[in-house]
Amino acid sequence: MNKISVAAPHGVYAALGSFVLMLAVYLIQSEWMVEWWVSLSSTALNLVFMFVACSAFRKAQGTATFGEAWTVSMVASGVAALVGMLLSMVLFFVIDPSLPQLLVDLSMDQSREMMESFGMSGAMVEMQLDEARKQVEAAFTPGGMAKNTVWAMAFWAVLSLVVAAIMKRAPKSEFA
């Protein structure tokens, strides 16, 4: 059973689903794109497709070792991250090139509020924000997005361990 041929389409579906969600949020209210629930929904969607990919593999083969389940889950999430990055680039650099700047500003506003709520002084906040702004702006360049995708894949690799542990299925013993 080819693990990649089972996992890759699910990764594409997850990426498309996340993109549709992001595009809908963008169209309805761009400011919502930095809200926590948007990221959470996208993560949940990826996770669902990782499980579905493992399930499809297990159904086709009848069994799935931990290693096989991890590979399927990882390929699905990796494809989702890569395709998702490409689709995000279309949104940020083709559809609305002014969007990255808006998101940077919104992120900075959120960070400022958080720092002030922690009781940081004004000067300290500004200093921290200058540093943070450079990092956030870098994250919205093609190179920054690629770098983030690599970090995301590391995150998905860890999460795939959990998925694989849940979805593995040992072959039935004939004496069972």
Added chain:
Amino acid sequence: MSMSQHEPNLDVSVVVPLLDEQDSLKELRQRIGEAMAGLSYEVIFVDDGSRDESWNIIEGLHGATPQEVKGIRFARNYGKSAALQKGFEAAQGRVVFTMDADLQDDPKELPAMRQQLLDGGLDLVSGWKKKRHDPLSKTIPTKLYNWATRRVSGIQLHDFNCGLKCYRWQVVKAIEVQGEMHRYIPMLSKMAGFDRIGEKVVTHHARPYGTSKFGLERFTNGLLDLMTVGFMGRFGRKPMHFFGLVGMLMFLSSAGLFLAMGGYKLWALQTGQEAKNLADLSWFYVALTGMVLGAQFFLAGFLAEMVSRNDPKRTDYRVMKTLSGQ
């Protein structure tokens, strides 16, 4: 109707639902007897919870001619439909009449109506009180109601609510009259496959005794019942065809509106115009509501299908004839 149902042994059954009509019962029974001369018949009085002496009178009439007068007494007032249903179940005549007990219907009409039913090969003959002796407050709503029922049912009767009707026995055994559906018996008959429906002008007398039970709530209830019968007739066995279609149209048109607004925003961005967030447009909320309602209609359709599939009579189709090798 069950295939095994036997042909009745009497010529005529007259079903008379009544409520507090003590003054007219004896006279009614006598006039029916005169009209039925030469025929085997039964009069079934269904007392719908009378508080006067009606039941005692019915008992007396039954005692005098037990083969011709029968009685059913409800423990409380259930309504005219329930009374008719019980009367239909008990009827043993090949031709079944329904008539009110208030003497506004003339029993002299019965033989002619029966003849019209048999000679015309009809399933149902409905009385038409062309000239009414009712106040305007009753006749105007009635005209409106008859017009609406004609439109919904496609049955060209002038007077759906006339209590005087004549049926082939197969019709009354096939239909179920419940709630306040007695107004729509021609529609129920048509839905059951008995669509040869005729009409006969009948004399309408002024009420000699008692008081009318007509009230404004009967008009509103009648309208609601009309909608129910119309809906059940068309979609009773396939509710998803209604709810699904409405839900799908609503959802798709709303989704289309949403996509159009989204497309407009993208177009505005490309052409350098002001691209508002959709949440700032009132149409967005129209589309959102439409999509939610569309989904709700769909769910209602699924629920209705589940309810409908659990109906043990869902596959009760009325078979007219069967040819088999045995």
